[in-house]
Amino acid sequence: MHTLSNIASGIRTLFGTVPGMNGGSALGDNSFWQRKMLTHFTRMDMNGDNFVSRDDFKSLVKSLANKAKLSDQRAFLMQRLVIQLWEDFWCCGEDKGFEYKVPVEEFLGLVINLLKLSDSKALLEEPLSLLFGVIDLDGNGVVNIREWTIYNEAIGVSENDAVHSFEVCFDSKTEVTKEDFIAVGQAFFTVTDERHTSRHLWGPLV
Numbered sequence: 001m002h003t004l005s006n007i008a009s010g011i012r013t014l015f016g017t018v019p020g021m022n023g024g025s026a027l028g029d030n031s032f033w034q035r036k037m038l039t040h041f042t043r044m045d046m047n048g049d050n051f052v053s054r055d056d057f058k059s060l061v062k063s064l065a066n067k068a069k070l071s072d073q074r075a076f077l078m079q080r081l082v083i084q085l086w087e088d089f090w091c092c093g094e095d096k097g098f099e100y101k102v103p104v105e106e107f108l109g110l111v112i113n114l115l116k117l118s119d120s121k122a123l124l125e126e127p128l129s130l131l132f133g134v135i136d137l138d139g140n141g142v143v144n145i146r147e148w149t150i151y152n153e154a155i156g157v158s159e160n161d162a163v164h165s166f167e168v169c170f171d172s173k174t175e176v177t178k179e180d181f182i183a184v185g186q187a188f189f190t191v192t193d194e195r196h197t198s199r200h201l202w203g204p205l206v
């Protein structure tokens with residue numbers, strides 16, 4: 001099991017500290033921000049082996065296809081989205097091979113490095129847009145509470161927690177657009193204020 005303190009020391013060793021958005025403090029030293037990243041990582045680690053791999057993404061689509069009774073065609077399209085998400089974002093566009101597994105320290109380093117870049121918010125748009133395409137199960141361009149709940153249950157978040165995150169993150173809207181989702185997703189990855197509602201995006205923090 002990962003603990004925040006050993007992840008933090010691993011990140012400092014690997015990547016040094018990063019000027020953050022919170023009065024110049026470092027993200028690598030910000031335990032709230034680390035908890036958020038660890039939460040996202042944990043939700044993507046479908047088989048719970050403490051790594052995120054291509055198999056986790058394939059399992060995610062399989063689970064969604066079963067829960068939402070998706071057509072083969074829709075499941076195939078979603079498979080393409082998650083593979084793109086895996087290759088472009090989690091592997092930074094490098095061919096690391098089918099068996100590659102991302103440990104949590106590497107994931108946090110990846111996000112820290114991305115946030116150092118001046119166009120980091122724009123760079124976060126692509127993976128968030130791909131993820132939205134997976135959550136939008138019927139592909140109609142908006143996510144409703146049913147789709148949100150099915151997705152959350154697939155990643156291990158309860159129905160109650162999913163209903164809560166949908167309400168607080170998206171201002172009690174009944175349908176969430178890609179733009180809404182990207183804005184909250186960008187806040188999840190960048191904001192260090194613990195009061196910001198985007199903290200709930202992937203369910204309760206681990």
Ligand SMILES: [Ca+2]
Pocket residue numbers: 044045046047048049050051052053056
């Ligand atoms: Ca895994």
Ligand SMILES: [Ca+2]
Pocket residue numbers: 136137138139140141142143144147
């Ligand atoms: Ca939809």
